[in-house]
Amino acid sequence: MTQIVMLAATAAILMVAAVFFPFLEIHASGLSRWSSLLGVVAAFSEGWMLPLTFGLGAMILVLPLARLAALIYTLAPMALGHRPAPHAALAFRWAEAMRPWAMVEIFILGAAISLVKISALADVALGPAFWALAVLVVVTVLKDTLMCRMTVWKTLEERRPS
Amino acid sequence: MEDARGTPAILTARRAGLVGCTRCGRVHSPRESTCRRCGSALTSRDGASLQRVWAWLMAGMIAYVPAMTFPMLMTTTLGQQQENTIVGGAIHLFDEGSYFVALIVFVASVLIPISKFIAIGYLALSVRSSVVIRGHGRQRLYHVVEFIGRWSMIDVFVVAILSSLVRFGFTATITPGIAALSFALSVAFTMLSAQSFDPRMIWDAYEDDDT
Structure with missing residues (x-):
């Protein structure tokens, strides 16, 4: 359980780094441009595609972060040997509900495909945020395979103050 | 034709007189309406x-x-x-x-x-x-x-x-x-x-x- 909390904390830090550093950079015939993760989210913000911006922001930024926060909130006190925090069951239930909608790992594959598509037109350089996200995906997968939901639920119930 | 020893019968929570929670898997008596472990709403089907x-x-x-x-x-x-x-x-x-x-x-x-x-x-x-x-x-x-x-x-x-x-x-x-x-x-x-x-x-x- 300690490992899961550590991995979740790592993922959260990487996520924050990924938001602020440049994501991808392109150079083409003297022109260059870089985009951050926020820039990607804002790609649809023109005209009536605006709702998609919120959806995109939720899927690659808000929900992954919220899920990590909920997991740390649920598991950290128990990993330290304390009783679960108040409403820990609620937090874990939300974390589980958010799971299918947090799509960072799909996003990174999308980034890889975009690289192939652009590289025909321009030179692309990977920014720090790209690497942060790539590591984040590995950490997240590792964390999710380590974590057994049934065990977490059982432990939550057994350690609950009665 | 006789099936001497079939596969063991599958016991569903409903047949056992219980309600299973789809979120966390805990089973309850049918009287409960919310799961005591995770707080999800319970229905048999x-x-x-x-x-x-x-x-x-x-x-x-x-x-x-x-x-x-x-x-x-x-x-x-x-x-x-x-x-x-x-x-x-x-x-x-x-x-x-x-x-x-x-x-x-x-x-x-x-x-x-x-x-x-x-x-x-x-x-x-x-x-x-x-x-x-x-x-x-x-x-x-x-x-x-x-x-x-x-x-x-x-x-x-x-x-x-x-x-x-x-x-x-x-x-x-x-x-x-x-x-x-x-x-x-x-x-x-x-x-x-x-x-x-x-x-x-x-x-x-x-x-x-x-x-």
Whole structure:
């Protein structure tokens, strides 16, 4: 359980780094441009595609972060040997509900495909945020395979103050 | 013909006089209405489940039509505008020689959504009929559908990345097309459809089989 909390904390830090550093950079015939993760989210913000911006922001930024926060909130006190925090069951239930909608790992594959598509037109350089996200995906997968939901639920119930 | 020793009978929570929680797996007596372990609402079988499955599935299929027919990407180079649909983009990639990437795009945005429509429809129809299927094919199908659905979102991300990066005004600009929105909606709707499906209904066929 300690490992899961550590991995979740790592993922959260990487996520924050990924938001602020440049994501991808392109150079083409003297022109260059870089985009951050926020820039990607804002790609649809023109005209009536605006709702998609919120959806995109939720899927690659808000929900992954919220899920990590909920997991740390649920598991950290128990990993330290304390009783679960108040409403820990609620937090874990939300974390589980958010799971299918947090799509960072799909996003990174999308980034890889975009690289192939652009590289025909321009030179692309990977920014720090790209690497942060790539590591984040590995950490997240590792964390999710380590974590057994049934065990977490059982432990939550057994350690609950009665 | 006599079946001397059949497979051990499958005991469902309902037949044991209990209610299972779909979120955390704890079983309760039927009197409880919320799960004591995780706080989810408890019902033995969700009666409205199939209705929601069909409603979301229909919405997903309807949104999929404009996603396929309208342009996904609009590329403007030196004043010339070129529109690409999802399939057109995959064909373009294939022509350029990026077979593998073209395959990923094709699988994620054509093959997966369509097979998902069929799979969810099949599951929703088959739990109604009392046809018994040996083995656990339907349970497996359900998990595959739930797991794989989100991967279709990949093309929407590609469009977002491309259009946020390639913005050189007159020289070259990529803008997202309307298909991006309807495709994202289609994926979201089918994900909701798969989530509304109550997997316990699959087990009911086994229950009827034994009695």
